[in-house]
Amino acid sequence: MIKIKNLYKNFKDKVALKDINLEINKGEVVVLKGKSGSGKSTLLSLISALSKPTSGEIIVADEFISKLSDNFASRFRLENIGIIFQKYNLFNQLTTFENIISPLIPLNPSKEELEVKVDKLLKDFDIEDKKEIKVKHLSGGEQQRVAIARSLINEPKIILADEPTANLDKNLSLEFINIIKNLKTKERTIIIATHDSLFFDLDFVDKVYELEGGELCF
Amino acid sequence: MINRYFLEFGLTTLYINKTKNLFIAGVLTFLVFLVMSFMFISSSIKYELKTVSSSMPDIIVSKTIASKQRDIELDYIYKILDIKGVKDVIPRVWGFYRFDKAGVNFTIIGLDNFDYDYIKPLKRIAKLYNFNDLNSSMIVGEGVKKILDKAYYKDEFSFITPKNKIKNVKIIGEFDSDISLFSNDVIVLKTALAKEILGIKKNYVTDLVVEVPNKDEIQTIATKIKLLNPYIKVLTMDDINQKYQEIFDYKSGVFLALFLVSIFTFFIVVSERLSGVSSEEKKEVAILKAIGWKIDEIIYIKFIESFYVASISFILGCFLALFYVYVLDGVYLRDIFLGFSDFKPSFEFVYHTDISVYAVGFFITVPIYVASVIIPSWRVAVMDVDEVLR
Numbered sequence: 001m002i003k004i005k006n007l008y009k010n011f012k013d014k015v016a017l018k019d020i021n022l023e024i025n026k027g028e029v030v031v032l033k034g035k036s037g038s039g040k041s042t043l044l045s046l047i048s049a050l051s052k053p054t055s056g057e058i059i060v061a062d063e064f065i066s067k068l069s070d071n072f073a074s075r076f077r078l079e080n081i082g083i084i085f086q087k088y089n090l091f092n093q094l095t096t097f098e099n100i101i102s103p104l105i106p107l108n109p110s111k112e113e114l115e116v117k118v119d120k121l122l123k124d125f126d127i128e129d130k131k132e133i134k135v136k137h138l139s140g141g142e143q144q145r146v147a148i149a150r151s152l153i154n155e156p157k158i159i160l161a162d163e164p165t166a167n168l169d170k171n172l173s174l175e176f177i178n179i180i181k182n183l184k185t186k187e188r189t190i191i192i193a194t195h196d197s198l199f200f201d202l203d204f205v206d207k208v209y210e211l212e213g214g215e216l217c218f
Numbered sequence: 219m220i221n222r223y224f225l226e227f228g229l230t231t232l233y234i235n236k237t238k239n240l241f242i243a244g245v246l247t248f249l250v251f252l253v254m255s256f257m258f259i260s261s262s263i264k265y266e267l268k269t270v271s272s273s274m275p276d277i278i279v280s281k282t283i284a285s286k287q288r289d290i291e292l293d294y295i296y297k298i299l300d301i302k303g304v305k306d307v308i309p310r311v312w313g314f315y316r317f318d319k320a321g322v323n324f325t326i327i328g329l330d331n332f333d334y335d336y337i338k339p340l341k342r343i344a345k346l347y348n349f350n351d352l353n354s355s356m357i358v359g360e361g362v363k364k365i366l367d368k369a370y371y372k373d374e375f376s377f378i379t380p381k382n383k384i385k386n387v388k389i390i391g392e393f394d395s396d397i398s399l400f401s402n403d404v405i406v407l408k409t410a411l412a413k414e415i416l417g418i419k420k421n422y423v424t425d426l427v428v429e430v431p432n433k434d435e436i437q438t439i440a441t442k443i444k445l446l447n448p449y450i451k452v453l454t455m456d457d458i459n460q461k462y463q464e465i466f467d468y469k470s471g472v473f474l475a476l477f478l479v480s481i482f483t484f485f486i487v488v489s490e491r492l493s494g495v496s497s498e499e500k501k502e503v504a505i506l507k508a509i510g511w512k513i514d515e516i517i518y519i520k521f522i523e524s525f526y527v528a529s530i531s532f533i534l535g536c537f538l539a540l541f542y543v544y545v546l547d548g549v550y551l552r553d554i555f556l557g558f559s560d561f562k563p564s565f566e567f568v569y570h571t572d573i574s575v576y577a578v579g580f581f582i583t584v585p586i587y588v589a590s591v592i593i594p595s596w597r598v599a600v601m602d603v604d605e606v607l608r
Contacts, residue, residue: 042604050508051604070600071512078510089505089607093233101223103509108221154510 001026001158001189002047007056009042009214016042018214020056024191026157029184029204032193034211040193041086043211044160047191048081049073061157078103082151086163088143090150092136096127099135100149121149125179141172148179159183161192165199173198180204224515228522234502239523242487242587243531249484250535250583251542255551256477257575258543258567265570267462274455276436277428279307279443282451289422294446298428301442303435309423311409313416315377320365325404328412353408355388361402363392380417387411484583487590495594497606503595504603513599517592524591528584535583536576543567 007020017039024030032040045051046058049065050073058066061080068076077083090099100118122128125145127138135143144164151159161180165173173196180190181204192199200208210217232239279298281290295307311328356375358366366375366389377385387407407415418424428443430436440452495503506516542548544567552567598606 045604048508050607051602071514074507074510074512077508081510083508085508085607087607089501089508091231091234091502091505093236094230098227098230102227102506103511105221105223105227106511106515108223150509 001028001061002191003057003059004047005057005059007043007046007058008054009039009046009051010054016214017046017053020216022209022216024189024207026189027184027187028206029180029190029202030192031199031202031205031208032191032211033195033200033208034193035195038211039214040195040211041162042214044083044162044191044193047158048083048160049076078106078154080157082154082156082159084144084147084151084159084161084164086166088147090135090143090147093134095132095134096122096130096138096146096149097132099146100153103150103154117153118149121152125149140167141175144168144172144176145179148176152183156188158189158191161190161194163194163196164192165194165196170198177202224519224522228519229526231502231519232523232526235496235498238496239527243527243534245484245487246528246531246583246587247535247538249480250532250579251538252477252480253582254536254539254575254579255543255548257579258539258569258571259548259551261571261575262543262567262569265568267459274458275427276430276433276455277440277443278310278425278453278458279428280425280451280453281447281449283449287451288449289418290425290450292421292423294426294450297446298426298443301439303430303432303439304428305431306429308427308429310425310427311412311416311418312424313412313418315405315415317365317369319369322365323403324362326412326416327404327406328409328416329406330409354386354411355390355407356411357391357393357406358389359402359404360392362405363389377415379415385411385415481582484586495598499595500598500603500606503598504606507599507603508607513596516599517596520592520595521588524588525584528587532580532584536579540569544569 002022002024004020004022007017008015009017020043032043034040042051046053046066047060049058049060049068053066056066057064060076063076063080065073065076091102094102097118100121101114104114104117118131119128122131125148127142127145127149130138130142130146135146138146144167164176168176177198180192181202183190184204199205279290279294281288292309295309298304298307313326314323315326316323366372371389374386374388377387379385393406412418413420416424428439430439436454436456440454444450444452503516503520506519507513511519542551548567
């Protein structure tokens with residue numbers, strides 16, 4: 001599903017990622033662990049084609065995404081990837097419904113199709129009663145569930161989560177882990193970048209990679 | 219097929235930067251209001267002047283000695299009539315009467331039934347009033363009537379003649395001509411009475427109006443009249459139009475200065491937008507890109523957003539300007555355009571605007587603002603947005 005070969009990423013003079021090589025299969029749950037600044041978020045950003053590598057190759061769903069133009073990269077994300085950000089990155093002034101449908105707007109879906117998809121996600125994440133409420137009025141846990149729902153509205157094959165529990169208490173973090181466990185049953189490939197130890201010994205996690213100073217440690 | 223979600227989402231996302239959008243909408247509305255007020259007023263005045271000038275006499279002959287206008291002898295009527303191409307010469311009696319109490323000047327016009335139609339805009343008076351009944355009474359313009367009423371001259375007004383005598387004249391009527399700018403400060407009296415009030419001698423008049431059927435001959439005849447006497451001053455219709463235009467252009471210039479200040483303010487807002495995008499706006503664009511929107515789709519949504527703001531501001535600004543100019547009668551601004559005499563005429567602006575006026579107002583505001591939003595958004599959209607999202 002995801003192949004990374006000899007990947008390097010530099011920010012000016014600073015080496016963010018160095019000679020990364022890894023392979024992730026379809027339906028696997030992978031945890032990228034490491035301290036802040038170790039390169040976890042940079043790696044997720046490259047896998048999602050939000051930024052381009054300095055050198056090396058990233059092949060996601062048989063697509064050389066490191067060579068995609070901005071517009072193709074965007075469409076690639078829309079069709080294949082759902083991203084859950086650490087800070088959720090929601091539109092706080094908009095409602096739950098408006099946030100969740102936002103990725104699909106360019107595709108101009110039918111109203112019925114949209115309603116069915118959104119209602120299912122709202123039900124799955126137990127936020128049905130928050131549908132018309134502005135996101136800024138929701139709790140941290142509810143905001144994260146909205147962010148997850150948004151990342152799933154396009155039915156992505158791959159889900160990337162960047163420090164998903166950094167802003168959550170233990171109960172909400174465990175709740176998130178349950179959501180991930182549930183998503184694994186639906187054959188989604190999930191990569192979680194985290195330094196939260198709750199993720200390290202989970203039975204449904206297939207691989208754990210550690211990053212240190214931009215390098216993979218096995 | 220139009221993607222209605224874009225239209226709805228564009229409207230919704232205006233809430234993301236609600237305060238900023240409201241501020242910009244306010245500035246834009248004010249700018250459109252100023253621009254459109256100026257255009258409405260100027261098109262009203264131009265229409266008024268055009269109508270007045272279309273009824274101007276072909277040639278006006280007066281006498282000027284030492285740069286001062288003097289009354290002209292009636293004998294010149296026959297001398298001018300001898301010039302080939304002249305159809306008629308009509309004497310006019312008119313002048314200004316200072317009403318110190320109100321600090322204004324009235325325009326006195328002497329009019330007899332046999333020559334009432336030499337000023338076409340006042341023709342209606344002749345239809346409404348019998349000039350034989352005028353004798354020691356007068357018909358006044360709407361503005362004059364208001365001023366006299368305020369000074370408690372309800373039915374009669376006491377003129378002071380140049381011989382220092384009081385002349386009581388009854389007000390028998392009020393007229394409002396189609397051309398309010400022209401007739402507003404006018405008082406119409408019988409010629410003899412007007413002469414007495416203005417101190418014009420028996421065989422003299424203020425000036426002479428010359429009718430020339432062939433308009434191509436006006437300039438030649440004007441030159442011939444000028445040659446009759448070195449003190450004679452000849453004004454053609456074109457000269458008068460030119461003078462009106464100069465007054466209007468001067469007033470427009472004053473407004474232009476005001477207008478430039480507001481345009482300058484607008485461009486400061488625009489350049490502020492172009493030079494930098496707020497972190498909130500950067501984040502908004504970055505999120506859209508991260509969730510799979512293409513650059514052109516981000517630009518499109520920004521276009522819709524800014525078009526909503528600019529269009530609503532434009533429509534609101536137009537309505538405010540219409541209300542201000544045609545309902546509030548352009549209070550304050552009218553003084554800039556019409557305050558060229560002591561008399562402040564209660565001239566009402568007549569709506570006479572075509573679509574091009576709206577088009578000009580639209581094109582100097584809406585596209586500029588839309589561009590000022592789209593360009594920085596495009597800059598952000600083509601950037602590496604990874605950093606913004608962390």
